[in-house]
Amino acid sequence: MKEQRKRMLDRSILKHAIRDSFMKLNPMLMMKNPVMFVVEIGTLVVLLMLLFPGYFGADKEMSFNLAVFVILLFTLLFANFAEALAEGRGKAQAASLKKSKQDTQANKLVGNDIQVVSSTELRKGDIVLVSQGEMIPGDGEVIEGLASVDESAITGESAPVIKESGGDFCSVTGGTRVVSDRIKVRITAEPGETFIDKMISLVEGAQRQKTPNEIALNTLLISLTIIFLIVVVTLAPIARHFNIDLPVPVLISLLVCLIPTTIGGLLSAIGIAGMDRVTQFNVLAMSGKAVEASGDINTMILDKTGTITFGNRMASEFVPVGGVEKAELVKWAAMSSMKDETPEGRSVLELMRKQEYTSQEYTLDESLAAGGAFIEFKAETRMSGLDLADGRKVRKGAVDSVRQWIISQNGRVPADLEEKANQVASEGGTPLAVALDDRIYGIIYLKDTVKPGMKERFDQLREMGIRTIMCTGDNPLTAATIAREAGVDDFVAESKPEDKIAVIRREQEQGKLVAMTGDGTNDAPALAQADVGLAMNSGTVAAKEAANMVDLDSDPSKIIEVVAIGKQLLMTRGALTTFSIANDVAKYFAIIPAMFMLAIPQMGALNVMGLGSPLSAILSALIFNAVIIPLLIPLAMKGVKYKPMSSDRLLGRNLLIYGLGGMVVPFVGIKAIDLLVHLWI
Ligand SMILES: Nc1ncnc2c1ncn2[C@@H]1O[C@H](COP(=O)(O)OP(=O)(O)OP(=O)(O)O)[C@@H](O)[C@H]1O
Numbered sequence: 001m002k003e004q005r006k007r008m009l010d011r012s013i014l015k016h017a018i019r020d021s022f023m024k025l026n027p028m029l030m031m032k033n034p035v036m037f038v039v040e041i042g043t044l045v046v047l048l049m050l051l052f053p054g055y056f057g058a059d060k061e062m063s064f065n066l067a068v069f070v071i072l073l074f075t076l077l078f079a080n081f082a083e084a085l086a087e088g089r090g091k092a093q094a095a096s097l098k099k100s101k102q103d104t105q106a107n108k109l110v111g112n113d114i115q116v117v118s119s120t121e122l123r124k125g126d127i128v129l130v131s132q133g134e135m136i137p138g139d140g141e142v143i144e145g146l147a148s149v150d151e152s153a154i155t156g157e158s159a160p161v162i163k164e165s166g167g168d169f170c171s172v173t174g175g176t177r178v179v180s181d182r183i184k185v186r187i188t189a190e191p192g193e194t195f196i197d198k199m200i201s202l203v204e205g206a207q208r209q210k211t212p213n214e215i216a217l218n219t220l221l222i223s224l225t226i227i228f229l230i231v232v233v234t235l236a237p238i239a240r241h242f243n244i245d246l247p248v249p250v251l252i253s254l255l256v257c258l259i260p261t262t263i264g265g266l267l268s269a270i271g272i273a274g275m276d277r278v279t280q281f282n283v284l285a286m287s288g289k290a291v292e293a294s295g296d297i298n299t300m301i302l303d304k305t306g307t308i309t310f311g312n313r314m315a316s317e318f319v320p321v322g323g324v325e326k327a328e329l330v331k332w333a334a335m336s337s338m339k340d341e342t343p344e345g346r347s348v349l350e351l352m353r354k355q356e357y358t359s360q361e362y363t364l365d366e367s368l369a370a371g372g373a374f375i376e377f378k379a380e381t382r383m384s385g386l387d388l389a390d391g392r393k394v395r396k397g398a399v400d401s402v403r404q405w406i407i408s409q410n411g412r413v414p415a416d417l418e419e420k421a422n423q424v425a426s427e428g429g430t431p432l433a434v435a436l437d438d439r440i441y442g443i444i445y446l447k448d449t450v451k452p453g454m455k456e457r458f459d460q461l462r463e464m465g466i467r468t469i470m471c472t473g474d475n476p477l478t479a480a481t482i483a484r485e486a487g488v489d490d491f492v493a494e495s496k497p498e499d500k501i502a503v504i505r506r507e508q509e510q511g512k513l514v515a516m517t518g519d520g521t522n523d524a525p526a527l528a529q530a531d532v533g534l535a536m537n538s539g540t541v542a543a544k545e546a547a548n549m550v551d552l553d554s555d556p557s558k559i560i561e562v563v564a565i566g567k568q569l570l571m572t573r574g575a576l577t578t579f580s581i582a583n584d585v586a587k588y589f590a591i592i593p594a595m596f597m598l599a600i601p602q603m604g605a606l607n608v609m610g611l612g613s614p615l616s617a618i619l620s621a622l623i624f625n626a627v628i629i630p631l632l633i634p635l636a637m638k639g640v641k642y643k644p645m646s647s648d649r650l651l652g653r654n655l656l657i658y659g660l661g662g663m664v665v666p667f668v669g670i671k672a673i674d675l676l677v678h679l680w681i
């Protein structure tokens with residue numbers, strides 16, 4: 001996706017946008033935008049007056065009517081162009097994604113045989129083998145093996161990523177390529193419902209729906225339009241009562257100037273461009289609603305491992321307790337990890353295979369493990385291990401969990417366990433206790449480091465008025481150390497998946513909007529509960545399905561930028577609405593005096609702006625009303641400048657800039673246009 005970033009204004013997008021501006025004149029499409037629909041009806045009325053002047057008795061002002069018609073038509077085209085341009089980049093992206101979505105051959109495993117089938121025949125639950133150089137035929141999860149995969153087709157990132165069974169890095173995406181080794185993949189998506197399919201329809205905007213915020217604003221705009229419609233329609237009979245003749249095209253011009261056409265014309269472009277900014281940032285938002293919600297976030301839930309820290313929690317030391325021999329600890333630590341496929345588990349075996357542990361006394365009795373039953377790591381139990389064939393039980397896990405397990409086995413907890421565990425935790429590491437039956441042998445020191453720059457990011461979030469809470473399955477001491485080092489506002493330690501949901505619910509009950517990132521299956525329920533759930537593309541299928549955003553770069557700290565983009569979207573919409581309405585007020589003062597001067601020349605005193613003539617004043621206001629739309633397209637697309645600060649200060653600042661600016665700019669603009677127009681009227 002990255003290379004397309006540069007193509008924002010490429011020729012073909014412009015060409016398509018111009019063509020679409022005309023297509024969108026179709027009243028059936030226009031009806032979705034009530035403000036512009038009113039303009040379209042006005043345009044048609046003026047057109048009829050031009051075509052059949054006799055019926056309206058208005059033949060005397062043909063050239064004025066023609067000018068009004070042309071300006072109104074351009075007003076419509078400009079508004080359509082804004083939307084078409086905003087849609088353009090997504091459409092181009094969708095086209096290139098479609099190219100990468102080709103049918104491939106799949107090696108489907110049926111019993112012990114391999115059948116070569118087309119990728120379109122694959123169904124959920126099918127098992128396929130993918131070897132070096134082959135395309136992964138569908139979305140799925142690695143159930144066996146490890147491979148490096150080139151995901152550039154969807155992420156734009158050329159460096160291959162490692163995919164492996166077990167743990168949080170097992171999901172693979174159809175259309176990406178295996179560059180080394182071989183994996184067995186269980187297909188998790190039906191054809192037509194794959195990630196790339198979803199991406200295509202998202203960037204294409206095929207299922208774009210108005211967001212709650214847009215709907216609310218639209219209602220306001222419709223109300224304003226109706227009010228001005230009533231005002232203008234009743235103006236004619238009143239004027240006639242006083243023997244003042246107000247021609248219909250003049251009334252239509254007045255109406256169009258008064259109704260909020262600027263924001264009406266730019267509203268959907270702002271929304272689309274906001275979504276697009278998120279996409280350019282390599283985050284897929286499943287709905288505009290999610291992007292908008294991210295702009296209103298009050299609380300952010302982050303997990304520790306992999307988000308705040310690097311997350312490659314590696315075993316770095318074995319610390320015996322209760323006076324046991326180190327060799328004994330190493331032996332049982334390794335035994336407990338024999339079948340543990342998590343990165344933590346593998347790192348224990350790797351540490352054991354290192355030089356200092358290769359001597360005779362550390363050899364592992366593989367046969368003892370072979371007949372045993374594997375106890376998989378679960379976030380609920382926080383332990384993993386083996387029930388050996390001879391009846392003995394080996395466990396490793398969070399110190400607290402293992403302590404409770406030992407007590408339930410009627411074992412004794414060594415006196416120095418706590419002190420040694422705290423030592424590891426106070427350094428920010430994760431201590432894992434190792435136990436055999438009723439005895440604790442010692443601690444595995446899992447090392448992890450806080451990512452650089454986290455403190456600055458949390459400071460920024462605080463300035464935006466967002467509270468950060470770190471939720472970790474780790475023990476309170478490790479959590480406190482990391483929380484302090486990273487500078488989060490609050491933390492919850494020893495949290496199980498349901499605790500994360502509880503934290504989110506608690507915040508939501510106080511009327512707060514909550515964002516959270518996650519990648520594991522255990523994060524899925526919380527991701528679904530959060531108002532903004534950002535899943536990592538590297539994460540599990542469950543997490544990605546529960547979330548309403550997916551980060552293709554799998555960088556959990558990106559949630560911070562997503563919030564900034566959301567805020568910018570809301571601000572842009574607010575700023576342009578303020579600007580548009582302030583503008584209309586100013587136009588009122590240009591047109592009303594002109595209208596009455598047209599009827600009663602003595603009212604010249606009202607011409608505060610010193611405009612050339614009544615007709616030129618009306619045309620100038622109408623021209624200004626039209627050209628302000630394309631002039632604001634860049635701002636609508638790029639978004640207003642955003643600096644982290646509290647919502648109240650932002651509001652004040654924007655009212656000043658866009659409210660006051662919105663009043664002043666039209667006076668200057670209309671006056672300048674009037675000087676030109678007056679030359680040939
Ligand atoms: N493979 C494993 N075997 C046994 N225990 C483990 C294993 N991996 C982690 N643990 C223990 O379980 C605890 C919870 O781990 P988990 O990865 O679920 O944390 P989490 O809830 O995702 O929070 P965070 O990612 O912030 O650490 C860890 O702190 C550790 O003590």
Ligand SMILES: [K+]
Pocket residue numbers: 256257258259260261262584625
């Ligand atoms: K207007």
Ligand SMILES: [Mg+2]
Pocket residue numbers: 303305306520
């Ligand atoms: Mg985790």
